[in-house]
Amino acid sequence: MLQGAMSALITPFKNTSIDEEAYEYLIQRQIRYGMDACVPVGTTGESATLTHKEHMQCIEIAVNVCKGSGVKVLAGAGSNATSEAIELAQFAQKSGADGILCVSPYYNKPSQAGLYEHYKAVAHSVEIPLMLYNVPARTGVSIEVETAIKLFKEVKNIFAIKEASGSMERIIELNQNAEKMEVFSGEDAINYPILANGGKGVISVSGNLLPDKISALTKYALNGDLSASKRINNELYDINRVLFCESNPIPIKAAMYLAGLIKNLEYRLPLVMPSKENMQRIEKTLQNYEVLK
Secondary structure: OOOEEEEEOOOOEEOOEEOHHHHHHHHHHHHHOOOOEEEOOOOOOOHHHOOHHHHHHHHHHHHHHHOOOOOEEEEEOOOOOHHHHHHHHHHHHHHOOOEEEEEOOOOOOOOHHHHHHHHHHHHHOOOOOEEEEEOHHHHOOOOOHHHHHHHHHHOOOEEEEEEOOOOHHHHHHHHHHOOOOEEEEOOHHHHHHHHHOOOOEEEEOHHHOOHHHHHHHHHHHHOOOHHHHHHHHHHOHHHHHHOOOOOOOHHHHHHHHHOOOOOOOOOOOOOOOOOHHHHHHHHHHHOOOOOOO
16 A cells, blocks of 8 residues: 655756666665655656656656565656646556656646546556645645545545645545545645644655654554654654755755765756755754764
8 A cells, every 4th residue: 555654755966967876875765764655756856857758767766776675656747738647657657656646737727627637537547546746835726625535536546645735624624525535744844743633644855864754753653653753743843844945855955965865966947056044054954863874
């Protein structure tokens, strides 16, 4: 089952190209420290500025590294064009991904009817599970609760939703109206509250840096030890906050560079280096955490 602790993987670059060696190491590190699944080429993976060839390259690497480890791959397969999302979803399935994470179409701001038809078409194009991805601050449109529930009830391989709206009210409403629909946290600051209110897992940015902590937080909650989960969530408050001092994934890549997890700090334009002030904030906050290699 696609549940538990997952990291929205960064995409490391070297001389403007994907650094395959670094990417493999980062995924192996996720496996080593107890994550249940990896999520390549989502928002944190800079999918918006990758070519389709690079997007597919990242999925293939993740599947190959995770093969035989028990760690699953939930591949990013979203686009503002339904035909492109279908192409990526079908490639993910062919490559051996265990499921797909499909962000709502961005920029063109479809109606709820358009969102329904989009997701229905993508889900019907594959047999593997599909997770809806609601992040209205990025896409300009929110998947309304009614639309999400309708999709879950009418499309058999739509099994879950990643909620990055920041709204606990939405989480509660989703859990009340679609009990078997799995809700995943897409906001590190509220991982614990979402899990405590019936969430089945997290897709974490901080997990790139601290997979051991995110794994433990999630497993404690799913096993009923809410006090231990809450304690870790509180411990991570400062790092979760600073990792969103600029647009994701600018701060998380900077933190991983400072921690020695990646050798090159590169972004794709229009993303650029964090400000000097924010780089200092990230470095200062990191001093309070043990980052395992």
